[in-house]
Amino acid sequence: MDDETFERALQAIAADRRQGASELARCALDLLAESAERVPAVDTEALRRVLARRAKALAWVRPSMTPLRRLAVLWREGLDDLPADLSQAREQLVASASDLAQRSFVATEEAARRAAELIGANKAILTHSHSSTVRLVFEHLAGKDVRAIVTESRPLYEGHALAAALSKLAVPTTLITDAQIALAAQSVDLALVGADTVCADGSVVNKAGTRLLALACREAGLPFYVCCESHKLATLGDPPPELEAMDPAELGAPAWPYVRVQNVYFDITPPELVTAWVTEEGVMAIEEFITRG
Amino acid sequence: MDDETFERALQAIAADRRQGASELARCALDLLAESAERVPAVDTEALRRVLARRAKALAWVRPSMTPLRRLAVLWREGLDDLPADLSQAREQLVASASDLAQRSFVATEEAARRAAELIGANKAILTHSHSSTVRLVFEHLAGKDVRAIVTESRPLYEGHALAAALSKLAVPTTLITDAQIALAAQSVDLALVGADTVCADGSVVNKAGTRLLALACREAGLPFYVCCESHKLATLGDPPPELEAMDPAELGAPAWPYVRVQNVYFDITPPELVTAWVTEEGVMAIEEFITRG
Numbered sequence: 206m207d208d209e210t211f212e213r214a215l216q217a218i219a220a221d222r223r224q225g226a227s228e229l230a231r232c233a234l235d236l237l238a239e240s241a242e243r244v245p246a247v248d249t250e251a252l253r254r255v256l257a258r259r260a261k262a263l264a265w266v267r268p269s270m271t272p273l274r275r276l277a278v279l280w281r282e283g284l285d286d287l288p289a290d291l292s293q294a295r296e297q298l299v300a301s302a303s304d305l306a307q308r309s310f311v312a313t314e315e316a317a318r319r320a321a322e323l324i325g326a327n328k329a330i331l332t333h334s335h336s337s338t339v340r341l342v343f344e345h346l347a348g349k350d351v352r353a354i355v356t357e358s359r360p361l362y363e364g365h366a367l368a369a370a371l372s373k374l375a376v377p378t379t380l381i382t383d384a385q386i387a388l389a390a391q392s393v394d395l396a397l398v399g400a401d402t403v404c405a406d407g408s409v410v411n412k413a414g415t416r417l418l419a420l421a422c423r424e425a426g427l428p429f430y431v432c433c434e435s436h437k438l439a440t441l442g443d444p445p446p447e448l449e450a451m452d453p454a455e456l457g458a459p460a461w462p463y464v465r466v467q468n469v470y471f472d473i474t475p476p477e478l479v480t481a482w483v484t485e486e487g488v489m490a491i492e493e494f495i496t497r498g
Numbered sequence: 499m500d501d502e503t504f505e506r507a508l509q510a511i512a513a514d515r516r517q518g519a520s521e522l523a524r525c526a527l528d529l530l531a532e533s534a535e536r537v538p539a540v541d542t543e544a545l546r547r548v549l550a551r552r553a554k555a556l557a558w559v560r561p562s563m564t565p566l567r568r569l570a571v572l573w574r575e576g577l578d579d580l581p582a583d584l585s586q587a588r589e590q591l592v593a594s595a596s597d598l599a600q601r602s603f604v605a606t607e608e609a610a611r612r613a614a615e616l617i618g619a620n621k622a623i624l625t626h627s628h629s630s631t632v633r634l635v636f637e638h639l640a641g642k643d644v645r646a647i648v649t650e651s652r653p654l655y656e657g658h659a660l661a662a663a664l665s666k667l668a669v670p671t672t673l674i675t676d677a678q679i680a681l682a683a684q685s686v687d688l689a690l691v692g693a694d695t696v697c698a699d700g701s702v703v704n705k706a707g708t709r710l711l712a713l714a715c716r717e718a719g720l721p722f723y724v725c726c727e728s729h730k731l732a733t734l735g736d737p738p739p740e741l742e743a744m745d746p747a748e749l750g751a752p753a754w755p756y757v758r759v760q761n762v763y764f765d766i767t768p769p770e771l772v773t774a775w776v777t778e779e780g781v782m783a784i785e786e787f788i789t790r791g
Contacts, residue, residue, distance in 0.1 A: 333677075354760075356677075357652070357749060357751065358677070359650070359652060359675040359676065359677055360675055362751075365751055365752065368751070368754055368757045369752075369754055369757075371756065371757070372754035372755050372756040372757050375755075375756055376756060377756050378754075378756055378757045378758075379757070379758055379759075379760050380749065380751055380757055380758070380759045380760070381759075381760050381761075381762075382652040382653055382676070382706065382707075382749060382761070383652065383675070383676045383677040383707075384626075384649075384651070384652055384676040384705070384706045384707030384710070385706045385707075385760065385762055385765070386710055387706075387707075387709035387710050387713070387765055388706060388709075388741075388762055388765050389760075412677070413675065413677045413678045413680075413681060414675075414676075414677030414678075414680075416680040416681075416714075417677070417679055417680050417710045417713070417714065420680070420710070420713040420714060420717060421709075421710065421713060424713060448681075456650060456673065456675060458650065458655075458658055458661070458673055459658065459662075461661055461662050461665035461671075462665050462668075463664065463665040463668055463669060463670050463671055464661045464662075464664070464665050464671045464672070464673055465671075465672055465673070466672070466673045466674075467647075467672050467673070467674050467678065467682075468674075468675070468678075469674075469678055469681055472678070472680050472681050
């Protein structure tokens with residue numbers, strides 16, 4: 206895989222609006238495995254240099270999404286401990302990418318299982334955007350008399366994909382505009398979202414609109430749960446979250462002389478609006494973030 | 499104007515998504531004036547009977563919008579005091595419809611002037627949906643170094659029409675998705691919205707999403723102003739506000755077996771989230787509603 210092909214794949218991850226942070230982190234690991242297997246290199250040292258560069262590029266390609274950074278950095282640590290033999294080095298790096306992707310997948314599955322356990326049967330659940338983790342939670346809850354309210358999630362309507370998935374699970378689902386969130390909060394038992402990043406203080410970076418959902422939950426006295434694998438937890442040393450802005454054209458608005466279009470994809474929900482964070486390690490309350498900080 | 503023509507005009511008002519409550523109330527008065535002038539009637543008593551029926555139909559055609567009810571009811575009171583001469587009766591009713599429409603227009607203008615005075619120069623203002631009253635406020639503030647953030651307002655994007663109007667006024671404007679409201683609240687001085695109805699306790703019926711805006715303002719410590727003519731104030735005897743739901747097809751979502759689409763157009767913002775209500779009579783704080791109730 207030459208630099209040009211890698212660069213194209215990197216840009217595809219930068220531009221991806223369909224997949225969430227965990228899914229894209231696993232795409233990044235696939236790309237690193239492919240690079241480890243195929244990038245031209247005369248020896249292990251040359252391989253190490255080019256792969257270190259690629260891992261760094263992938264770590265920062267989606268600044269709102271911590272798992273890309275975290276998993277790319279974990280994988281990159283393996284570069285410090287490679288056998289001298291080039292093909293053995295390649296093999297080891299492919300195996301470690303596959304292992305990390307598997308750990309991420311298993312962690313997400315377990316986080317979803319724990320969230321489903323916490324929520325229980327016979328509930329109406331409001332969610333925003335399309336989180337693959339939230340979809341897994343519904344897989345656990347399907348057939349247990351749950352129903353869902355799903356926002357369309359402008360600008361690219363990823364809520365439609367979640368509605369389609371819930372329909373396949375036979376979960377009775379209501380699709381609403383994002384603007385109806387406060388109305389919807391009056392007819393559910395709780396809200397559940399995924400996350401792109403959970404900051405060291407417990408703040409949640411997720412699709413824009415999540416903070417409005419959390420505010421509506423607080424007003425309605427509803428639990429607001431966040432569910433994600435622990436690779437999404439940033440640590441104290443991490444830089445403050447950057448909120449990616451995307452192409453204004455996604456809003457499909459006409460052009461007017463004095464009007465600019467703003468398309469920020471993420472917002473930050475402060476920890477005091479979150480009832481509990483659920484990862485593969487268990488259910489955390491705000492105290493655990495205060496202890497860390 | 500025969501019954502069939504009237505019924506068609508009535509249905510057009512029921513289906514109108516472009517105009518706000520004040521504008522539609524004035525359309526209703528135009529329709530009553532036209533009816534008073536042209537409906538077939540053998541004498542004043544026959545005229546009174548058919549017009550009473552039509553005024554009642556118009557009063558309830560948009561249950562979320564109090565000014566239609568209020569102005570139609572005010573006009574209908576004139577039916578109790580008509581001259582026996584049929585053509586004089588017709589003239590009197592045409593004049594009273596025109597007078598009420600003018601009073602509504604002048605009241606809206608004055609409410610907007612007072613809101614502009616309250617807000618003052620050099621402000622960043624966040625608004626939701628497209629209120630003709632809010633547009634008038636911006637006409638007063640244009641050239642006074644104000645800027646606007648406008649939501650697109652799904653499903654039918656009436657925020658686009660407001661953005662176009664603000665651009666004509668050369669007001670620097672940012673257009674956002676409804677989901678970005680909490681983000682936008684961090685970069686403005688205040689929020690300003692119109693209303694379809696202000697209930698007797700001060701609750702505000704307005705385009706769905708308004709309550710989210712008010713919650714975001716409270717969290718950000720920002721003033722949240724409501725500006726409207728006093729014909730939008732419901733009274734204690736009025737029925738509780740009904741939140742109109744519109745055609746689910748407006749969301750443009752595909753159909754899935756277990757998914758229904760919900761398209762409620764209005765939500766209710768509780769009075770404790772409102773900093774002040776501005777009408778042609780002045781600026782009201784919450785105490786004035788408590789006194790009434």
